[in-house]
Amino acid sequence: xxxxxxxxxxxxxxxxxxxxxxxxxxxxxxxxxxxxxxxxxxxxxxxxxxxxxxxxxxxxxxxxxxxxxxxxxxxxxxxxxxxxxxxxxxxxxxxxxxxxxxxxxxxxxxxxxxxxxxxxxxxxxxxxxxxxxxxxxxxxxxxxxxxxxxxxxxxxxxxxxxxxxxxxxxxxxxxxxxxxxxxxxxxxxxxxxxxxxxxxxxxxxxxxxxxxxxxxxxxxxxxxxxxxxxxxxxxxxx
Numbered sequence: 083x084x085x086x087x088x089x090x091x092x093x094x095x096x097x098x099x100x101x102x103x104x105x106x107x108x109x110x111x112x113x114x115x116x117x118x119x120x121x122x123x124x125x126x127x128x129x130x131x132x133x134x135x136x137x138x139x140x141x142x143x144x145x146x147x148x149x150x151x152x153x154x155x156x157x158x159x160x161x162x163x164x165x166x167x168x169x170x171x172x173x174x175x176x177x178x179x180x181x182x183x184x185x186x187x188x189x190x191x192x193x194x195x196x197x198x199x200x201x202x203x204x205x206x207x208x209x210x211x212x213x214x215x216x217x218x219x220x221x222x223x224x225x226x227x228x229x230x231x232x233x234x235x236x237x238x239x240x241x242x243x244x245x246x247x248x249x250x251x252x253x254x255x256x257x258x259x260x261x262x263x264x265x266x267x268x269x270x271x272x273x274x275x276x277x278x279x280x281x282x283x284x285x286x287x288x289x290x291x292x293x294x295x296x297x298x299x300x301x302x303x304x305x306x307x308x309x310x311x312x313x314x315x316x317x318x319x320x
Contacts, residue, residue, distance in 0.1 A: 091230040094134065098222055099251045101127040107254035116196030125215040132218030135226035148225055148296040159301025166284055166306045170277065174316040187271045188317035190259045195311060208312060216304035220296045223248045223282065224289045241290045245282030252278045
């Protein structure tokens with residue numbers, strides 16, 4: 083790639099941010115709460131973008147390198163998922179404690195995801211959705227977006243820039259989740275952008291530490307999402 087990113091690369095990065103931003107805004111509107119529309123909007127654009135990323139990576143002979151499992155991937159993925167969950171739990175305890183005015187941030191978020199009893203009754207489908215979206219997000223953000231940025235700015239900073247863009251894509255949810263808060267008003271809800279930045283830095287750091295490989299990050303991503311959605315929700319476990 084030339085010193086400046088090619089138009090196709092700029093288009094993919096821009097589309098990834100905008101498509102994720104628009105879809106996530108509507109996914110976290112009250113009208114989409116807990117239904118098929120929520121899951122379709124929350125994951126659909128990622129699946130489409132991931133398909134493009136997978137085709138591109140295969141043509142560039144990167145896909146096998148990104149996803150081929152190696153010894154130690156499982157323990158690395160589990161360890162990083164546990165670390166991320168610990169950080170998320172600490173955030174929920176310190177920033178959004180029960181009884182505080184900021185508790186509503188988590189209430190709104192979990193209200194959009196759906197009734198835990200309904201989710202539990204469809205656990206296999208939820209697990210499949212989480213796995214597909216986790217794989218898709220890693221292919222898009224830690225895979226193709228990071229690689230395209232690395233061709234422009236180098237590998238030392240590309241993974242950080244990718245994490246910032248990943249978080250920026252969820253900035254619209256600050257307004258969507260405010261609209262879904264108790265009483266229909268309140269301060270902007272920064273939970274998802276903050277979570278995306280922290281998680282994006284961790285998963286991006288994993289990819290960089292493991293030579294660009296995504297398999298450990300995919301596992302960590304899926305396990306973390308499963309934990310906070312199905313096993314140990316951050317709201318209601320204090």
